[in-house]
Amino acid sequence: MRSTATRLLLSLALLPLALLSGASLAQTKTVVPLGGNAFITRTAPAGEELVDDTGLHNWSSKQAVASVYFYVKRPGQLDLSLVGGLNGATRSTVEVSVEGQRRLAVLASGATTFPAGRFEVSRPGYVKVDLRGVRSDGDYFGDISALEVGGSATSAGLVFANDPANFYWSRRGPSGHLGFSVPDNTEYFYSEVTVPRGHDHIGTYFMANGFNGGYSGIQVNSASERRVLFSVWDSPTGKTTLLKKGPDVVAQDFGGEGTGGQSFLRYDWKPGQTYRFITRAHPDGNGSTLYSAWFGLPCANGRRDCPWKFIATWKYDGASTYQKGVYSFIECFNPALGYLDRKAWYGNQWAVSNTGAWTEMTSARFTVDATASNRQRLDITGGAAAPAFYLRNTGFFSRAEAAGTVFTRKRSHARPNVNLAALPEPAL
Template identity: 60%
Template structure:
């Protein structure tokens, strides 16, 4: 009798799910979900087709989408039991919890129930396995959403770019600098708690290279300086600093990369100094120094400068142009974690030694944001510094292509160029 009842219940759910699927919006887990809680050696994976290998009842899978308005949200799960005949799954949204019964051997929608979304903005739907009579709880490909709160929903819907949508939108600040800018100086402060693994805080970018700091793992952090190859030949290393590792890079273009393993920490302000120097033979030498805050008893300016590298860019004579900064998450598995940094005290130093403070920046976002695959991006000015923010599925989006002005510091930092390593 229990088996017959379960079969009839499953058939009823299939009919209800079919009716709902005809009007519901599908939010694919492949581009919008993350494993946010997992035991050690968890087997669960998320790929472009959704959630798989869901074996642990301790694992929490979180799916995010932007609700266009407040109201009721009717929710179902699309997928299959993959060998089981019955699983129970806890589904949570905004403090509301429902238990979904998944029945059947085919692929079908599984109704969950109704929730209430109290305001437009990002919502998080958590899935956690409760019980199953198979090896794992099931394969889930999509959330099916309906009701008032689903109106105008925004989420990643381009399977060809799910890798980028799970990473999250990259945000940038573009600076205008005077002609013949030989050096560019700036500072970054990463607030405590805003430094998840898989983040690059790029401070000093220019038309053919960039320098900044990143979080590679829970135990390792880098300072990086990269210069792309020119159209006429490969970028070559001229010299490098102590303990600096150099190599070529590929993927998004090719060129030379230098990095220093260094335990920078959130809450401290770090300095960045890049230089463009024509070599007199038709090429340009690009160099980078990283400034670490120290006690003024040990350094006149309160900064210890570490030299990373000088790279030769062949076939062109140039000073620094198209200067910019950016913030990006480069690990798709951590794209649900928020990142923020303060970018300040930008100065251009001309070949004649003139210092010019840069107090205006243009805020932009990459294709992930422009194509509305993600809306959790922001930038602007706060006092005497700019800021960039991305990921974390916050709802306070800042429209790109705006200019922001920070307040001026008026006095340039102390840098003794003759004493740089």
């Protein structure tokens, strides 16, 4: 058994090692690149500020705010520095803000790291760091490529977009899906979507009726244009062709993320209103499938003559099938606006068989895309409340459901007031 003196000597010998270890821990820094984690959240009238894969550039406006997001697993202290350099200036001052705490970082020529000070983070979850230019003796405040992040709040690790090859997708944000198990020989699928006010941001697709060959839903394409979209992919063995379309519907080929046929109706749909969707998968008897879609305008309860608009019928070669892989999803397709909070309610899902039997879908399996599963972004969730499911994404919120969760909603107990045989459809 060691004596008290021996234990004291041993403790004194180990003390420098402990201090060194603690100092090393305190000095550990994580570099968070702006390329996949930053957005211009307040833009100057000229709109010249730019975040690309390499960071923040052309930063000349005092009105512009660049916001950087990362996820901390515990509250505590954050020590922040800007990483980058000056562009045509010798000295600039930048305001750095976190949870209402403001510090000034001074950028001087000859350096690449510029301390911004210490901040307190009150809770685990996403942290928003705002950067605003204060003054510069040149035309630009600087080129900022990253944040250097340290402090006790980082001791359990950070989550942020760290794959430069996929910064485009990280800035678009994660997508979430509701998967429905429809009965065999389902020919029609009916569902409804309601987008809450304040969640209908530019660059959002609220997809209602998806299937193995395509999808149908509503989009916000710009400040002045909204669409009802119906697209069908090309098959591996043939090209999808248009058979017919409704009045004012635009039909064309599409490319980019795959190829196929796209049809859309420009329609100024409104948040807070409930819209109805029907898709049909009809085997044509010759080895192909005819996919059709209809869009239902808002409908007062009890009405049986609620108006429908026919979108299109596309012929999908190479497969003869009824509805398979039925699902809904939410996505952002504008990477510059991937920080805005989006949400939609998805309800009243019904599958209709080829013999006319209606079956209500009251459960859905929640899945996510690669941006979420690879932990580049965590702000994707879903659930069920009362008679509908919901999906929410891209708001840098901090609570999310796990992928694979099965949600269950209450039954509506009343079939939709729609006569499938009377849906509008032009002759071939």
